[in-house]
Amino acid sequence: xxxxxxxxxxxxxxxxxxxxxxxxxxxxxxxxxxxGHLPAAYYMGGVALGAQTFNFVFWxxxxxxxxxxxxxxxxxxxxxxSEIRLILTRALIVAAGLGxxxxxxxxxxxxAALQFLGGSAEVQQAASDYVLIRIWAAPAALGNYVxxxxxxxxxxxxxxxxxxxxxxxxxxxxxxLFVQGFGWNAAGAAGATAIADVVGxxxxxxxxxxxxxxxxxxxxxxxxxxxxxxxxxxxxxRDIFLRTLCLVFAFAFFARQGAEMGDTVLAANxxxxxxxxxxxxxxxxxxxxxxxxxxxxxxARDRTGFWISVRVSLLWSFVMASFFSLAxxxxxxxxxxALSGIPDVRSTAALYLPWxxxxxxxxxxxxxxxxxxxGATRTRELRNSMVLAVMxxxxxLFLLRGPFGNHGLWMALLVLMAARGIFLAAFLPRxxxxxx
Numbered sequence: 001x002x003x004x005x006x007x008x009x010x011x012x013x014x015x016x017x018x019x020x021x022x023x024x025x026x027x028x029x030x031x032x033x034x035x036g037h038l039p040a041a042y043y044m045g046g047v048a049l050g051a052q053t054f055n056f057v058f059w060x061x062x063x064x065x066x067x068x069x070x071x072x073x074x075x076x077x078x079x080x081x082s083e084i085r086l087i088l089t090r091a092l093i094v095a096a097g098l099g100x101x102x103x104x105x106x107x108x109x110x111x112a113a114l115q116f117l118g119g120s121a122e123v124q125q126a127a128s129d130y131v132l133i134r135i136w137a138a139p140a141a142l143g144n145y146v147x148x149x150x151x152x153x154x155x156x157x158x159x160x161x162x163x164x165x166x167x168x169x170x171x172x173x174x175x176x177l178f179v180q181g182f183g184w185n186a187a188g189a190a191g192a193t194a195i196a197d198v199v200g201x202x203x204x205x206x207x208x209x210x211x212x213x214x215x216x217x218x219x220x221x222x223x224x225x226x227x228x229x230x231x232x233x234x235x236x237x238r239d240i241f242l243r244t245l246c247l248v249f250a251f252a253f254f255a256r257q258g259a260e261m262g263d264t265v266l267a268a269n270x271x272x273x274x275x276x277x278x279x280x281x282x283x284x285x286x287x288x289x290x291x292x293x294x295x296x297x298x299x300a301r302d303r304t305g306f307w308i309s310v311r312v313s314l315l316w317s318f319v320m321a322s323f324f325s326l327a328x329x330x331x332x333x334x335x336x337x338a339l340s341g342i343p344d345v346r347s348t349a350a351l352y353l354p355w356x357x358x359x360x361x362x363x364x365x366x367x368x369x370x371x372x373x374x375g376a377t378r379t380r381e382l383r384n385s386m387v388l389a390v391m392x393x394x395x396x397l398f399l400l401r402g403p404f405g406n407h408g409l410w411m412a413l414l415v416l417m418a419a420r421g422i423f424l425a426a427f428l429p430r431x432x433x434x435x436x
Contacts, residue, residue, distance in 0.1 A: 006312045010289055014316075016157035018285030020164035034179045035189055044340065045119060045263050046126020046186045048270035052255050053113040053131050057102060057138075059248045063240035064095050064142055065149035066291075067233065070377040072153025073292045077299020082223075084154065088208060089224050090233060091146040099139025106135045116252060119259045119266065126186040133187050137194035140201040147204035155292050159207060167200035239379030243386040250390050250416050257401060257409050265406055268348035271339045272410075275332070275356040276363075279324045283364055286317050287371030294375030294431075306431070313368055321364035328357035355410035362414050365421030373424060376431050385423035392419040 035047045068091045075083040102109065110131045114124050144167065151160040171192050178188030251273075258269040290313040297305040328335075332353045336346055366389075373382050393416035400408030 006308045010312050010316060013155055013157050013289035013292055014285045016161040017288045018282055020161040034175050042120060042122035042263055043126050043185055044267045045123040047130055047189055049117045049119055049123060049127040050130030052117060052252055054134060056248045056252050057109060058141055060241060060245050061098055061142055062244045063237040064091055065145040066240050066374045067236045068146050068149030069153040069291050070295050070374050072150050073295025073375055074299035076154055077296035086223055088150045092143060095142040095146045096139055099142045102138040103136060106132060117256050117259060120263055123263060129187040130190040134190035134194045137197040140197040143201045144197060144204060147208060152288050152292055153295060163200055163204055166203055167196045170199055171196035236377050236379045239383040243383045246386045246390045250393050254409060254413055261406055264344045264348050267345045271336055271349045272352055272356040274339060275328055276359055279360045280367060282324065283317060283320060283367040286313055286320065287367045290371040291375035294372050298376050310372060317364050317368045321360040324360035325357055332357055352406060352410055359414060363417035366417050369421060369424035378431060381427040385420060388423050389416055389419035
């Protein structure tokens with residue numbers, strides 16, 4: 001008997017990841033809707049800037065998921081169970097150290113974020129309330145990145161889905177209770193997220209516990225801190241960190257430019273960025289599955305399997321992106337209304353809706369190619385292509401924002417997404433070199 005075909009393998013892995021990923025922006029939609037129905041727009045703007053602060057901080061450490069996923073998938077392809085276990089341990093140690101450092105530097109993080117992101121005094125106060133509460137869960141949030149990446153690399157996507165549903169379900173329920181029930185406003189949204197992250201890490205560690213225990217005397221401290229393995233881990237994580245830092249900088253700069261246009265534009269852009277986030281997490285489901293398939297092919301030195309995974313993923317990613325664009329054009333106004341009850345925010349968001357609606361078919365290639373390069377742990381190309389894409393974004397912003405205002409800001413964002421895909425595609429033929 002033969003195993004499942006490439007299309008069914010991709011979807012078997014992708015569907016749980018897509019469902020898992022979609023819980024994240026849906027949770028963000030709950031937070032936005034809860035805060036967005038408070039009487040003043042600055043609460044919504046404060047949560048948007050606070051969340052952007054954590055995007056800047058936590059996404060900067062996204063290598064904890066991406067590097068763990070790529071290394072684990074390659075170890076699975078090579079059939080090295082000992083290394084699978086050691087990868088999880090090394091990454092958790094790194095996550096704990098980084099999370100503690102973030103907590104210790106919390107006031108410096110907040111100051112830098114507010115200086116960069118701007119906003120009115122009311123927006124900055126709401127953002128401060130949000131950041132100084134949520135930041136205490138930084139070690140747990142980073143630990144969850146590790147557990148998620150490890151599960152994806154092992155192709156245990158159903159378990160990953162269960163953990164994400166647990167985290168985001170707790171978060172959504174507590175956000176409603178704390179904000180609407182207790183009247184804690186932005187601070188309530190932050191507290192809900194922090195508690196959910198801690199619960200999620202405890203559950204994730206319980207799932208992975210049996211893989212952390214010694215096995216046949218091979219699980220020793222010297223193996224955890226093996227020199228070549230640690231150097232490779234550091235090199236890959238460094239490149240992914242720089243790549244992610246560039247991406248988060250671009251989105252943070254986008255938010256700052258919107259804040260300079262007033263609280264209403266800032267809030268409207270925050271609403272439309274949830275369209276982008278919803279689409280991104282959906283497309284990333286296919287990209288994450290591709291990470292696992294590509295990484296396994298690399299570990300097994302299977303050139304044919306590598307290119308089959310790439311072609312199948314390209315096909316289905318485009319189909320899904322087209323679906324998102326169509327849905328946004330047809331139902332975007334309804335989604336805007338669900339996210340905010342403030343008339344000025346709704347009308348402003350509707351004005352710029354077409355940019356969010358065409359974004360999926362422009363952005364899809366960057367998400368998919370990210371997954372391919374992460375699975376192959378070819379992180380130098382990821383870093384270099386992102387630097388070039390951010391340069392293109394800043395050039396477009398300089399040229400377009402003045403004459404076109406917020407329309408120009410959205411056009412520059414689409415230039416960023418298109419440039420990411422173009423530069424990564426130029427590196428794609430190199431990936432299969434060296435495979436049998």
